[in-house]
Amino acid sequence: MASTAADTRDAAVRPDNPEAMVVRFAGDSGDGMQLTGGQFTLSTALAGNDLATFPDFPAEIRAPQGTLFGVSAFQINFGSRQIDTAGDAPDVLVAMNPAALKTNLQAVKPGGLVIADTGEFTKRNLDKAKYDVNPLEDGSLAKWDVLAFDISAQTVEAVKPFGLGNKDALRCKNMWTLGLALWMFGRDREPLRDWLRQKFAKAPELAEANIAALDAGHAYGETAELSGPLRQVTVDPTPSEPGLYRTITGAEAVALGLVAGGQLMEVPLFFGGYPITPASAILHHLARLKEFNVTTFQAEDEIAAICAAIGASYAGQLGITSSSGPGIALKGEAMGLAIMTELPLVIVNSQRGGPSTGLPTKTEQSDLYQAVYGRNGDAPMPVIAARSPADVFECAIEACRIAVQYMTPVMLLTDGYIANAAEPWKVPDPSAFERAPVQFLEEKNAGDVLLPFKRDGKGARPWIKPGTPGLMHRIGGIEKAVDTGHIDYSPGNHQAMTDARRDKILGVDMPDQQVELGSDDGSLGGKLAVVGWGSTFGPIHQAVMRSRKKGMDVSHIHVRHIWPLPANLGDLLRGYDRVLVPEMNTGQFKTVLRDQYLVDAQPFTKTSGQPFQIAELEAAIATYFDGVPGNAGGDEVPADDTQLPNPEAGHDDGSLPRHLRLHHDRDN
Numbered sequence: 215m216a217s218t219a220a221d222t223r224d225a226a227v228r229p230d231n232p233e234a235m236v237v238r239f240a241g242d243s244g245d246g247m248q249l250t251g252g253q254f255t256l257s258t259a260l261a262g263n264d265l266a267t268f269p270d271f272p273a274e275i276r277a278p279q280g281t282l283f284g285v286s287a288f289q290i291n292f293g294s295r296q297i298d299t300a301g302d303a304p305d306v307l308v309a310m311n312p313a314a315l316k317t318n319l320q321a322v323k324p325g326g327l328v329i330a331d332t333g334e335f336t337k338r339n340l341d342k343a344k345y346d347v348n349p350l351e352d353g354s355l356a357k358w359d360v361l362a363f364d365i366s367a368q369t370v371e372a373v374k375p376f377g378l379g380n381k382d383a384l385r386c387k388n389m390w391t392l393g394l395a396l397w398m399f400g401r402d403r404e405p406l407r408d409w410l411r412q413k414f415a416k417a418p419e420l421a422e423a424n425i426a427a428l429d430a431g432h433a434y435g436e437t438a439e440l441s442g443p444l445r446q447v448t449v450d451p452t453p454s455e456p457g458l459y460r461t462i463t464g465a466e467a468v469a470l471g472l473v474a475g476g477q478l479m480e481v482p483l484f485f486g487g488y489p490i491t492p493a494s495a496i497l498h499h500l501a502r503l504k505e506f507n508v509t510t511f512q513a514e515d516e517i518a519a520i521c522a523a524i525g526a527s528y529a530g531q532l533g534i535t536s537s538s539g540p541g542i543a544l545k546g547e548a549m550g551l552a553i554m555t556e557l558p559l560v561i562v563n564s565q566r567g568g569p570s571t572g573l574p575t576k577t578e579q580s581d582l583y584q585a586v587y588g589r590n591g592d593a594p595m596p597v598i599a600a601r602s603p604a605d606v607f608e609c610a611i612e613a614c615r616i617a618v619q620y621m622t623p624v625m626l627l628t629d630g631y632i633a634n635a636a637e638p639w640k641v642p643d644p645s646a647f648e649r650a651p652v653q654f655l656e657e658k659n660a661g662d663v664l665l666p667f668k669r670d671g672k673g674a675r676p677w678i679k680p681g682t683p684g685l686m687h688r689i690g691g692i693e694k695a696v697d698t699g700h701i702d703y704s705p706g707n708h709q710a711m712t713d714a715r716r717d718k719i720l721g722v723d724m725p726d727q728q729v730e731l732g733s734d735d736g737s738l739g740g741k742l743a744v745v746g747w748g749s750t751f752g753p754i755h756q757a758v759m760r761s762r763k764k765g766m767d768v769s770h771i772h773v774r775h776i777w778p779l780p781a782n783l784g785d786l787l788r789g790y791d792r793v794l795v796p797e798m799n800t801g802q803f804k805t806v807l808r809d810q811y812l813v814d815a816q817p818f819t820k821t822s823g824q825p826f827q828i829a830e831l832e833a834a835i836a837t838y839f840d841g842v843p844g845n846a847g848g849d850e851v852p853a854d855d856t857q858l859p860n861p862e863a864g865h866d867d868g869s870l871p872r873h874l875r876l877h878h879d880r881d882n
Contacts, residue, residue, distance in 0.1 A: 231447070231448050231449075231450070232293070232305075232447065232449060233293050233294055233295050233449075234291060234292065234293025234294070234295065234297060234301075234449070235291070235292060235293065235305050235306070235399070235447065235449055236289065236290070236291045236300075236301030236302075236303065236304045236305050236306070237254070237289070237290055237292075237304060237305065237306045237307075237308070237395065238287055238288070238289040238290075238304040238306070238307050238308070238318060238321070238322075239251050239254070239287065239288045239289075239308045239310075239388075239391070239395075240285060240286070240287040240288075240307065240308065240309050240310065240314035240315075240317070240318045241285070241286060241308075241309070241310030241311060241314045241388075242279055242280060242284050242285065242286065242310065242311055242313070242314070243271075243272050243274075243276060243277065243284045243285070243286040244276070244279065245286070245310045245311075245387065245388055246385070246387075246388035247286045247287060247288050247310070247388065248269055248271070248286060248288055249388060250288065250388040250389075250391060250392050250395075251267065251269065251288025251289075251290060252288070252636075253392060253406055253409065254290060254392060254395055254396070254401075255267055255290055255461060255636055256405065256406075256409075256461065257396060257401040257402065257405065257406065258290065258292045258399075258401070259459070259460075259461045259638055260401075260402065260405060261399075261400075261401060261402075261449075261451060262451030262452060262454070263292040263293060263294065263297075263449055263451060263452055264292065264293060264294075264295065264296055264297040264452040264454075264637075264638060265290055265291065265292040265293075265297055265461075265636075265637060265638060266290070266291050266292075266297050266298065266299055266300045266301075266635060266636075266637050266752065267288065267289065267290045267291075267300055267635050267636045267637070268288070268289040268290075268300035268301075268631065268634075268635055268825065269287075269288050269289075269634040269635065270286070270287040270288070270289070270575075270824075271286055271575035271634075272284050272285060272286055272575065273573060273574050273575045273576070278342070280311055280312070280313055280334075280338070280339045280342040280343070281313055281342050281343075282313045282316065282317055282342075282343060282344065284313065285313050285314050285317045285318070287314070287317075287318060289301060289304060292449060293449060293452065294449055294450035294451060294452050295452060296452070297452075297637075298602075298751070298752035298753070298755050298756050299752035299753050299756060299825070299828060300635065300825070302827040302828050302829050303321055303322060303323045303326070303827075304318075304321060304322050304323065304326060305322075305323055305326050305327065306326060306327045306328075306329070306398075307319065307321075307322045307326065307327070307328050307329070308329045308391055308395070309328060309329065309330045309331070310331050310334060310365070310387065310388075310391070311331065311334040311335075311339055311343070312334065312335055312339050312340050312342070312343035312345055312349070313339070313342060313343040315328070315330060315343070315349065316343045316344070316345065316349075319349075319355075319358075322358055324357045324358065325357070325358065325359065326358055326359070327358070327359045327360075327361065327444070328355060328358045328359065328360045328361070328362075329361045329362075329391075329394070329444075330350060330360065330361070330362040331362075331363075331364065331365035331366055331387070332350065332362050332363055332364045332365075333364040333365060333366030333367055334366060335348055335350060335362075350362045361444050365387055365390060365391060366384055366387060368390060368430060368431075368434065369383060369384060369386050369387045369390040369427050369430070370383045370384065371430075372386070372390060372426050372427050372429075372430035372431075373386050373423040373426055373427055375426070376419050376422060376423040376426065377419075378419075378423055382420075382423075383423075386423055386424050386426075386427035387427070389410075389424045389425075389427040389428045389431070390427040390428065390430055390431040390434075391431060392406070392428060392431065393427065393428040393429060393430060393431025393432035393433075393434075393435075394431040394432065394434055394435050395431075396428075396431075396432055397431070397432045397434075397435030397436055397446065398435060398444070398445075398446060398447060399446075399447055399448075399449060400446060400447075400448055403428060403429065403432060406428060407425050407428070410424045410425055410428070411425075454638075454640075455640065457640045457641070458640070458641040459638050459639065459640050459641065460638070460639055460641060461636045461637065461638055461639070462603055462604060462607075462636060462637065462638075462639040463495070463603050463633065463634060463635060463636045464564075464600070464602075464603040464606045464628050464632035464633040464634070464635060465492075465493075465495035465496050465498075465499060465564075465633045465634070466495075466499050466603075467600075467603050467604060467605075467606035467607040467610070467639070468496050468499075468536075468562055468606050468607075468610050468626070468628065468633075469496055469499035469500045469503065470499075470607055470610075471606060471607040471608065471609065471610025471611050471614075472485075472500065472534055472560065472610045472614065473500070473503050473506045473508060474607070474610070474611050474644075474647065475532075475560075475610055475611045475613070475614025475615065476506065476507065476508070476532055476614065477506065478611065478614070478615075478647055478648070478649050478650060479532065479614055479615070479618050479650055479651060479652050480649070480651040480652060481530075481531060481532045481618065481652045482507040482508070482509070482530075482531040482532070483500075483506075483507065483508045483509065483531060483532050483534055484508075484509045484511070484522070484523060484526030484527075484531040484532070484533050484534065485497065485500050485508065485509065485510045485511065485523070485534040485535070485536075486511045486513055486518070486519040486520060486521075486522035486523040486526070486533065486534070486535050487510070487511070487512060487513065487519050487535060487536050487537070488512065488513050488514075488515055488516045488518075488519045488537065488541060489512070490516075490537050490538050490540065490541045491538065491566065491574040491575055491630075492538065492564045492566060492574075492575065492630040492633045492634060493536045493537050493538050493541070493562065493563075493564040493633070495633065495634075496536045496562060496564070496633075497510060497512060497536070500534075509526075509531070515544070516537055516541040516544040516545055517544055517545065517547075517548060519535050519537075519545075520535045520545040520548040520549070520552075520559075520561070521548050521551075523535040523559060524548060524551060524552050524555070524557060524559060527552070527557040527558050527559055528555070528557055528680065528689065529679065529680060530654065530677070530679040530680075532558055532559075532560070532614060532617065532618060533557070533558070533559045533560070534559075534560045534561075534562070535559070535560075535561055535562070536561070536562035536563070536564065537561075537562075537563065537564075538563065538564050538565060538566045538574075538630075539563070539565060539566060539568075539569075539572070539580070539581045539584065540570065540571065540572075542561070542563050542581060542584060542585075542588075543584070543588075545561070546588060546589055546590070547590070549561065549589055549593065549595065549623055550589050550590055550591060550593050550691070551691045552622075552623040553589070553593045553594070553595060553622065553623060553715065554593075554690075554691050554692075554693070554694075555689055555690070555691070556621045556622065556667070556674070556675050556715070557621065557623075557677075558617035558618045558621055558622065558623070558624075558677070559617060559622075559623035559624070560610075560613045560614060560617050560623070560624050560626060561623055561624070561625045561626070562610075562625075562626045562628065563581055563584075563585060563625055563626070563627050563628070564628045564629060564630060564632075564633045565577070565578055565579055565580065565581045565627060565628070565629040565630065566578060566629070566630045567580070567630075567821065567823045568580070573823045575630065576630060576823025576824070577629045577630035577631035577632075577749070577798065577823060577824070577825060578629065578630070578798045578799060578821060578823065579627075579629060579747075579748050579749070579750070579797050579798040579799045579802070580798070580799040580800070580802070580821070581627065582597075582627070582747075582776065582797075582799065582802040582803055582806070583802050583805075585597045585625045585627055585776065585777070586776065586777045586806065592712050592715070592716065593715075594715060594716050594719040594720075594777070595622065595623050595624065595625055595719065595777070596613075596616050596620070596622060596624045596625070596719055596722050596775075596777060596778065597624075597625045597627060597775075597776040597777040598612055598613055598616075598624065598625070598626050598627065598774060598775060598776065599626075599627040599628075599747045599748040599773070599774060599776050600626065600627070600628050600632060600748065600749075600774075601747075601748060601749065601751035601752075601772060601774070602632065602635075602637060602749070602751060602752065603632055603635050603636060603637050603639070604637055604638075604639040605751075606626075606628055606632060607639070607642075609626055609774065610626060611647065612774075613625075613626045615650060616722055618650075618652050618677070619650065619672060619674065620672055620673065620674045620718055620719070620722060621674040621675050621677060622674075622718065622719065627748060627776070628748075628749075629748060629749050629798075631749045631825050632748070632749045652677065653677075654676075654677050654678065654679050654682070655676035655677065655678045655682070655685060656682060656685075657684070657685075658684060658685070659676060660697075664684070664685055664686075664687060665697040665698060665699075666678060666685075666687040666688075666689075666698070666699040667694055667695075667696065667697050667698065667699045668697045669714065669718075672718065672721065672723075673714060673717055673718030673721055674718065687699055688700060688701070693707070693708050693711060694711065695707055696710050696711060696714070719777075719778060720778050722775075722778055724775045724778075724780060724781075725780070726780055726781065726782045727771065727773065727779075727780035727782055727783045727786055728771075729769050729770070729771055729786070730751075730755060730758075730769075730770040730771065730772050731755065731758050731759060731762065731769055731770040732769040732770070733767075733769070738786060738789050739789025739790055740767045740768070740769055740789070740790055740791070741766075741767040741768065741790065741791045741792065741838065741839075742766070742767065742768040742769070742790060742791065742792045742793075742794060742835065742838050743768075743769045743770075743771050743786075743787060743790040743792070743793050743794070744757070744758055744768060744769070744770050744771070744794045744795075744796065744831070744835065745771045745772075745773065745787070745793055745794070745795050745803075745807065745815065746770070746771075746772050746773070746795070746796055746797075747772065747773045747774075747776060747797075747803055749798075749825065750772075750796050750797065750798065750825075750826055751772050753796075753825065753826040753827060753828045753830075753831050754770055754772070754796060754826070754831055755770055755772075756828045757828050757829075757831035757832045757834075757835060758770040758831075758835070760828070760832055761832060761835045761836070766835065766836075766838075766839050768835055768838075769790070771783075771786065771787075773803075776803070776806075777806075779806075779810060783811070784810065784811040784813075787807065787811055787813045787815075788811070788813060792814070792816065792838055793807070793813055793814065793815040793816065794815075794816050794818055794834065794835070794838070795807065795815050795816065795817055795818065796818040796819070796820075796826060796831055796834065797817065797818075797819055797820075798819070798820050798821060798825070798826070799819060799821060800817075800819050800821065801817035801819050804816070804817040818831070818834045
């Protein structure tokens with residue numbers, strides 16, 4: 215065992231009783247880091263801490279072992295206060311091999327703790343990670359506390375009584391590491407023991423071996439005479455309202471929210487999907503919920519999946535489909551069919567990075583244009599964006615409500631971060647949700663005549679089950695005549711139907727936009743509004759909160775209904791001198807806001823495949839207050855673009871540089 219000496223920074227970086235801690239587990243994709251992180255998350259939730267997680271998968275199904283491409287990481291931020299993000303920088307990094315150390319080290323706070331498995335720092339693995347010399351021995355880790363010892367050997371010794379081969383024995387390393395982490399933060403091991411016995415019920419020797427590794431890691435922390443780098447840390451429980459809580463991922467919340475929507479509307483659900491990262495988990499979760507009148511269908515391709523869902527909606531069930539950007543592109547023509555036939559449909563887009571295959575396992579918000587505008591012809595569709603894993607539940611119910619009440623497809627936007635991340639969720643009281651049973655048309659609606667496209671007060675046509683006596687009607691993708699639904703190519707009819715479909719969507723009922731954080735005196739408006747949507751909520755909220763504590767006049771507005779936009783949003787934004795729009799794309803929502811409200815919304819963009827950090831947003835906010843964090847009195851922007859934290863924020867319209875354009879606008 216080797217470790218560097220602790221320095222005076224340690225107490226400041228890792229106090230014995232901190233408000234929050236950020237821990238990252240990193241290793242090869244076969245090291246079980248996601249399982250380790252998931253079980254540590256469970257123990258953290260049982261301890262009563264608020265938390266947020268960020269699983270970070272490699273894009274390759276299985277990259278060569280020990281390479282930089284194959285590193286899998288799981289980060290958790292937990293504390294005794296409200297936690298909105300997975301944390302900017304880890305306090306503790308557990309690196310299972312050299313590649314994990316190299317790809318994650320620079321994220322660790324100076325003075326943070328690095329735990330490394332020396333058993334994996336062989337010449338071969340160092341070469342794979344592009345290290346010329348062993349970083350544990352060359353002094354390059356001096357600004358961190360390092361605890362380096364042979365976890366592999368410790369694990370093999372712990373499971374020796376169970377007669378496992380070396381390969382199987384080393385597979386228990388993640389449990390040994392988890393045991394050490396549980397000791398560090400005073401977590402109970404018993405729920406993990408129960409889980410292991412259940413997981414390996416058919417192979418009890420594997421269950422006991424993993425439990426032995428778990429206990430050995432815990433005992434190592436208890437008994438080893440370690441000074442400085444490793445010590446026990448207590449994170450107090452978070453004060454919370456009484457109720458039933460559970461951890462939930464975004465994918466789980468989508469599934470539960472869709473089921474809840476179906477129950478509230480009293481309509482069966484049909485889910486047609488095709489496997490694609492990171493949306494596949496929705497199909498997996500819904501397949502386990504058949505008792506709630508849910509039918510799941512894994513189609514042969516994306517187009518078949520959405521067409522099957524449309525067929526189910528025509529037959530009287532609520533059709534659901536899901537995908538990510540590439541699959542949504544393939545579904546585009548069928549979305550137009552659902553809009554033309556005016557059938558209810560919920561489309562879940564778990565966004566990922568890049569065009570085409572792009573970054574399959576990384577997060578991004580680059581499908582907003584695709585959601586709002588991305589169909590042929592004039593084909594408007596409501597678009598809703600969830601802000602967090604727990605928020606997806608209510609958003610899914612809202613998507614179901616709009617779909618059946620307005621007879622329209624609805625797109626629900628999540629992303630890779632929301633889909634995979636977890637947070638505590640207070641299970642809501644079912645009676646708190648309003649039931650809105652679907653009303654199918656069962657008799658002719660115009661005397662002795664059926665008008666299948668006669669609209670109600672919401673602009674919605676009736677929902678007619680095929681086979682209902684006397685209600686046979688024509689359906690399809692060709693333009694229909696007003697009211698009758700007969701094929702009609704005439705110019706006036708097409709204009710009328712285009713306007714009717716547009717007005718129906720623009721008339722969708724939704725609440726007014728609220729200000730998440732704003733003026734203490736209750737007045738609206740101010741110097742700067744930071745406007746976000748989707749998974750940027752957590753870092754924006756924390757950055758605005760911290761900036762306000764420094765005296766900056768900044769507010770946070772977060773938009774759920776992307777299209778149509780809330781009726782009061784334009785007036786709200788015009789009350790601020792400046793509008794900043796952080797997005798994980800190249801500035802798409804900024805363009806929508808400029809188009810709709812003619813406000814000078816400024817972009818702050820990021821397309822790295824990683825979520826925003828709080829510090830990045832704090833720095834961006836500070837540029838509007840003399841560019842100096844903490845200086846709330848200024849009214850000037852930075853003198854040159856080099857001071858801006860994000861160069862992508864400038865030159866977005868091809869005219870003046872950003873700092874000159876803001877001065878120019880202010881002068882005019």
